[in-house]
Amino acid sequence: MSALTSQLPVLPVIMPFIAGALTLLLPKGRPAWAWATFFSWLTFAACVALLLEVSSAGAISYHMGDWAPPIGIEYRVDLANALVMALVSGIAATVFPFAYESVRSEIDERQTPFFYAMMLICLTGLLGVAITGDAFNVFVFLEISSLSTYALVAMGARADRRALTAAFNYLVMGTLGATFFVIGLGLLYQATGTLNMADMHMKLSGHDTRVVEAGFAFILVGMGLKLAMFPMHVWMPGAYGYAPSAVSAFIAATATKVAVYVLIRFFYSIFGADFGFMRDAFLFVLLPLGIIGMFAASLVAVFQSDVKRMLAYSSVGQIGYMLLGISFGTKAGLTASIVHLVNHGLMKGALFMAVACVVLRFGDHHCSTFTGLARRMPFTAAAFLISGLSLIGVPLTIGFVSKWYLLQASFDAGFPWAAFLIVLSSLIALLYIGRVIELMFREPASDAPPVREAPLSMLIPMWILVAANVYFGVRTEFTAGFAERAADALMQAAGAR
Amino acid sequence: MSDILQFIVDRYNYWIVIVLMMMGLYIVISRGNLVKKIVGLNIFQTSVFILYISMGKIAGGTAPIIIGGHGGEHGDEGHGAEDASGHGADAAHAPEASASLHAAPSSLPHEPAANDLGAAAANAPQAANDAPAALHAAPSANDALAAAPQPHGFDVAEPAANAAALASDTLHQASEIIYSNPLPHVLILTAIVVGVATTAVGLALAVRIREAYGTIEEDELEAADDIAEFGHDFSGKTQAGANA
Numbered sequence: 001m002s003a004l005t006s007q008l009p010v011l012p013v014i015m016p017f018i019a020g021a022l023t024l025l026l027p028k029g030r031p032a033w034a035w036a037t038f039f040s041w042l043t044f045a046a047c048v049a050l051l052l053e054v055s056s057a058g059a060i061s062y063h064m065g066d067w068a069p070p071i072g073i074e075y076r077v078d079l080a081n082a083l084v085m086a087l088v089s090g091i092a093a094t095v096f097p098f099a100y101e102s103v104r105s106e107i108d109e110r111q112t113p114f115f116y117a118m119m120l121i122c123l124t125g126l127l128g129v130a131i132t133g134d135a136f137n138v139f140v141f142l143e144i145s146s147l148s149t150y151a152l153v154a155m156g157a158r159a160d161r162r163a164l165t166a167a168f169n170y171l172v173m174g175t176l177g178a179t180f181f182v183i184g185l186g187l188l189y190q191a192t193g194t195l196n197m198a199d200m201h202m203k204l205s206g207h208d209t210r211v212v213e214a215g216f217a218f219i220l221v222g223m224g225l226k227l228a229m230f231p232m233h234v235w236m237p238g239a240y241g242y243a244p245s246a247v248s249a250f251i252a253a254t255a256t257k258v259a260v261y262v263l264i265r266f267f268y269s270i271f272g273a274d275f276g277f278m279r280d281a282f283l284f285v286l287l288p289l290g291i292i293g294m295f296a297a298s299l300v301a302v303f304q305s306d307v308k309r310m311l312a313y314s315s316v317g318q319i320g321y322m323l324l325g326i327s328f329g330t331k332a333g334l335t336a337s338i339v340h341l342v343n344h345g346l347m348k349g350a351l352f353m354a355v356a357c358v359v360l361r362f363g364d365h366h367c368s369t370f371t372g373l374a375r376r377m378p379f380t381a382a383a384f385l386i387s388g389l390s391l392i393g394v395p396l397t398i399g400f401v402s403k404w405y406l407l408q409a410s411f412d413a414g415f416p417w418a419a420f421l422i423v424l425s426s427l428i429a430l431l432y433i434g435r436v437i438e439l440m441f442r443e444p445a446s447d448a449p450p451v452r453e454a455p456l457s458m459l460i461p462m463w464i465l466v467a468a469n470v471y472f473g474v475r476t477e478f479t480a481g482f483a484e485r486a487a488d489a490l491m492q493a494a495g496a497r
Numbered sequence: 498m499s500d501i502l503q504f505i506v507d508r509y510n511y512w513i514v515i516v517l518m519m520m521g522l523y524i525v526i527s528r529g530n531l532v533k534k535i536v537g538l539n540i541f542q543t544s545v546f547i548l549y550i551s552m553g554k555i556a557g558g559t560a561p562i563i564i565g566g567h568g569g570e571h572g573d574e575g576h577g578a579e580d581a582s583g584h585g586a587d588a589a590h591a592p593e594a595s596a597s598l599h600a601a602p603s604s605l606p607h608e609p610a611a612n613d614l615g616a617a618a619a620n621a622p623q624a625a626n627d628a629p630a631a632l633h634a635a636p637s638a639n640d641a642l643a644a645a646p647q648p649h650g651f652d653v654a655e656p657a658a659n660a661a662a663l664a665s666d667t668l669h670q671a672s673e674i675i676y677s678n679p680l681p682h683v684l685i686l687t688a689i690v691v692g693v694a695t696t697a698v699g700l701a702l703a704v705r706i707r708e709a710y711g712t713i714e715e716d717e718l719e720a721a722d723d724i725a726e727f728g729h730d731f732s733g734k735t736q737a738g739a740n741a
Contacts, residue, residue: 136684143691150698154705161709165718168702172525175538175695182545182688183518186681190552195680 008053009062009075011046012085012127015039016092020120028112033103036116037096043123044086044093051082055482059489061133069133070199076133079486080338083479084130084261087345091253091465092123094349098461099246101454102356105363106244107155115155119250122148126258135270136195138262139182142226145258146174149251153243159363166238173235177225184218187211188270201270201493213277219266220281227259229323230293233316237304240312245356245365248308252315253349257341260322264337267326268494279329286327291421293320298428302435307355308365310432311348314391317425318344324422325406328413331491336405338483343390343398346472350387350465354380357454357462370436372444376451379459381440383466388433390469393426397473401480510551517544529715531706535699542692546685553681561679 019039026032054060054077062075077085096119107115125145129138150171156163189195191211192203204212221232228236236256240248271278297316304310318340325337355365357380362369373381390397403426410418453459472479505512517540524537707713710721720730 136687140687140691143695147691147694147698150702154702157705157709162722164702164706164709165722168531168699168706171695171699171702172534172538175699176522176525176541178691179538179542179545183548186545186549186552189681195684 005049005053007062008046008050009060009077009131010064012043012050012089013075013124013131015046016043016120016127017124020117020124023117023120024113026113028109029104030100032113032116033096033100036120037100039120040089040092040096040123043127044089047082047085047089047127050077051079051086051482054079054082055485070194070196073137074133074196074198075131076197077131078489079482080264080490081130081261083338083342083482083486084258085127087342088123088126088130088254088258091250091345091349092119094461094464095119095246095250095253095353098249098353098356098458101458102246102360103244105360106159106246108158111155115152115244118148118152118155119247121145122152122250126254129258130261133197134195135185135188135197135200139178139185142181142259142262143178145255146178146226149239149247149255150174152247152251153239155247156242156244159244160242162238163242166235166242170235170239173225173232177222177232179222180218180225181222184215184220184222187215187218191215197265197269201272204270205272205274208275208277212275216271216275216277216281220263220285223259223263223266224289227256227263228316228319230289230296230316230320233293233297233319236316237309237312240315240352241306241309245308245352245359249349249352249356252311252352253345256315256319257345260319260337260341264326264334264490268334268490272494273329273491282327282329286323287418290320290323290327291418293317294324294421294425295428298425298432301432302428304432305367306365307358307367307370307436308352310367310436311351311355314429314432315344315348317429318348318391320425321402321406321422324418325409328409328415330409330413331487332405332409332412334487334490335480335484336402336409338486339405339480340402342479342483343402343472346398346465346468347387347390350383350462350469351391353458353462353465354384354387357383357458360454360458361451367436367439370439371442372448373440375444376448377453379463380454383459383462384440385437386466387469388437390473392429392433395473396470398469398479399473401473401476405480510547514544514548514551517541517547531703531713531715532700535696535703538699539692539696542688542695546688546692549681549685549688553678555675555677558675558677561676561682564674 016039019035023032023036026035050060059076059078061069062077063069064073064075067073096116099116099119103112103115122145125141125143125148128141129145132138132141150167153170154164154167156166185195188200188204188211191207191209192200194200194203223229225232240252243251267278294317297313297320301310301313301317304313322337322340322344325333325335325340327333357377358369358373359365361377370384373384386397390399393399393403403422406422407419410416410422454462521537521539521541521544524540525534528534528537703713706718710718712718712721723730
């Protein structure tokens with residue numbers, strides 16, 4: 001192995017981190033953007049290389065500073081987190097080039113180096129959460145990404161001052177979530193004396209004590225806040241709704257997905273299948289909250305007059321599907337959950353990008369802005385249409401793949417009524433997406449000023465994501481295949497010990 | 498009755514953790530002032546710091562700094578090797594010791610300071626596993642230096658020089674002296690930094706909110722937003738938002 005490949009696991013974390021700090025020294029505007037975009041692509045390349053390496057050669061264990069794992073910090077890459085990292089860096093690699101025009105219109109030019117620095121640091125944090133094999137590292141990286149997200153959301157204040165209160169609420173709830181998570185980690189550390197995930201898993205086996213149980217509960221609640229599990233989602237519509245458009249596209253597609261991944265990682269790689277309380281948590285917490293989220297949040301989305309808030313509520317509902325998949329506790333359920341995690345990232349990224357194009361031209365993301373969009377901005381409208389259909393779960397899109405796996409999993413797990421509920425809640429998605437689509441195909445008001453289509457620098461990244469929505473919907477062996485193998489590996493590690 | 502009292506008193510720092518935690522959480526939820534919310538968050542986080550520090554404390558343990566000028570008489574290469582092994586032994590030993598202590602948490606913070614070897618060995622099971630000779634410090638110049646600031650943990654009553662002990666005295670020192678578990682301290686230093694950063698961002702946001710709205714009271718902010726969006730205030734507080 002050459003020096004580069006042996007250091008490959010650390011590159012996705014180190015590169016955006018250092019590049020992010022250096023962005024502050026760059027001139028305003030285009031140089032800062034070009035620098036950040038270049039590094040987002042490098043990071044994506046590293047993550048794809050990592051995914052291919054893991055897929056062919058099996059899990060990689062990287063020892064930070066060459067300290068052996070139980071004491072030193074380990075970066076452990078298996079298929080599950082390689083897939084999540086590929087998603088996060090892939091979204092970053094499309095959002096960064098996309099951001100230029102959008103940021104130019106929404107953010108004070110003097111702030112652009114700070115903006116791109118924050119985006120890169122946020123990317124660092126998200127990738128760090130995904131890659132690390134050390135439980136406390138998860139907290140540190142989570143806070144790195146969250147703190148930069150608070151600042152990014154607050155940057156939307158130029159367009160709407162409510163971004164500030166939204167960022168503040170997000171900060172309070174995010175910090176509460178992170179602190180709950182740390183309490184849980186502390187209890188686990190008290191029970192095991194280790195922070196390395198694999199080591200913790202070994203030492204936890206057969207220790208079904210109250211301390212471990214309390215630790216589990218704290219971690220579940222803490223992560224539930226971070227991933228906007230149904231009753232703990234109140235920060236989300238504000239944060240996504242008032243953030244700058246490019247930021248909404250980035251965090252909606254990545255941040256909550258990474259939190260879901262952390263939950264899966266803790267369930268399967270740390271606790272393992274033999275804890276009785278896990279089954280209770282699945283059955284009495286994740287399953288009902290997932291289903292309530294699917295319906296309640298989707299219903300609220302129908303009545304939103306703002307497209308960004310509508311999409312944010314829809315995200316809460318979509319997270320319900322992922323939780324439902326996890327709650328089956330079967331391999332099929334876990335596969336469905338991971339597939340939907342990746343797919344939802346792709347579709348929400350594309351949808352928020354389409355909204356960003358509209359915001360660029362109209363300066364507004366109210367539903368009524370979309371009236372007659374199919375005539376006025378045909379490419380943007382088509383992108384919104386395709387990714388919206390994907391969100392509903394129309395065949396030939398990735399949304400259909402997710403729903404298919406979820407339905408299969410619910411029949412496998414012996415919850416046929418859950419399958420019925422999944423279809424029913426998809427119909428609600430049809431309502432809220434259909435409402436916007438209906439507006440798009442109306443005749444534009446006759447006195448409306450002519451509007452140019454969004455610039456190519458935005459259309460191309462957006463259409464790459466839209467193409468991914470269709471391509472992975474037809475060629476399912478990438479997302480679903482990887483997810484299936486990842487779920488398999490996770491289940492094996494959880495069961496075998 | 499006295500059992501219960503003993504149970505409560507033995508864990509007084511955990512009670513402090515719980516009380517602070519609930520206070521912090523209550524302040525965050527109940528206060529409408531944004532700065533007070535940040536203060537509540539800080540109190541909440543502080544309770545977690547105390548939780549971690551409590552679990553790292555070992556009765557009679559000293560600060561986790563390796564005592565003794567080990568490597569003074571060794572060559573450079575030997576120094577490196579011994580340094581690493583000394584650290585390794587220390588780090589491997591500390592979490593285990595704490596884990597065993599935590600199996601019986603009541604004994605954790607309140608045992609009388611371990612001033613004699615017996616208690617020391619009980620607290621650090623690994624020390625007990627070593628040959629008894631290892632517990633007898635060799636009175637080399639280094640050891641005298643080391644023993645001066647650290648009176649307990651050494652059996653100074655038996656000053657017989659032992660050649661074997663001299664050869665590997667660094668390693669032995671690592672297991673003779675009882676250190677507090679350094680890991681929770683390090684973790685909490687990190688968490689404190691995160692907490693400071695969160696506070697800074699939160700207060701900066703509060704300043705920006707004050708600039709944009711002219712208030713940092715949550716209900717007034719909500720009223721201002723309602724007036725901006727719907728033209729009237731739903732909360733019933735009339736004076737709010739007028740100056741926004």
